[in-house]
Amino acid sequence: MAALLLFRGIALARSRGSVVCRVRLGDRAWQIGVARYVGGELHWIPFIGxxxxxxxxxxxxxxxxxxxxxxxxGEGPAGYxxxxxxxxxxxxxxAMSEDALTGFLAWLESAPPSAHLDAV
Incomplete structure (x- = not known):
């Protein structure tokens, strides 16, 4: 079972269009996983599961x-x-590498102008 979970984590990290990314909601601890850009959303999938x-x-x-x-x-990998x-x-x-951060910021900025307006 552990080998299957390890294989799953490696496959997620190496899949096309994915970046290793940690997430923290509120004051919780960092959780490690993989982030993927899907249209107008960032999908985060945990390594463990x-x-x-x-x-x-x-x-x-x-x-x-x-x-x-x-x-x-001590908070995370060096360079994150x-x-x-x-x-x-x-x-x-x-939390992500500098290259992944550049991609994340570009993804945010590339939103169409109407993406920041609420529909009436």
Whole structure:
């Protein structure tokens, strides 16, 4: 069973269009997983678990970056950045490599202008 979970984690990390990303909701601990961009959402799938469906689907609409900083030593892998975001569901933090952070910020900025407006 452990070998199957290890294989699942490696397959998720190497799948096309995925980046290793940690997520923290509120004051909880960091959880490691894989993030994928699917249309207007960022899907986050944990490394540990049996389901291949995302545990969190973070909508680009209404998502804003409040701050970003390098992770302190002992907080996560060296060279990772923490991004604190405000989302419709509440505060959210993501931790990722510098390359993944660049992709995340480009994905946020590439939203069409109407994506930030609420439909009337």
């Amino acid at each position: 049996l389901r291949l469906r995302p545990r969190h689907a973070i909508a680009r609409r209404g998502l804003t970056v409040s701050s970003r900083r390098r992770l302190a030593s 950045w923490a991004v604190v975001c405000s989302a419709e569901r509440g505060p959210l933090s993501l």
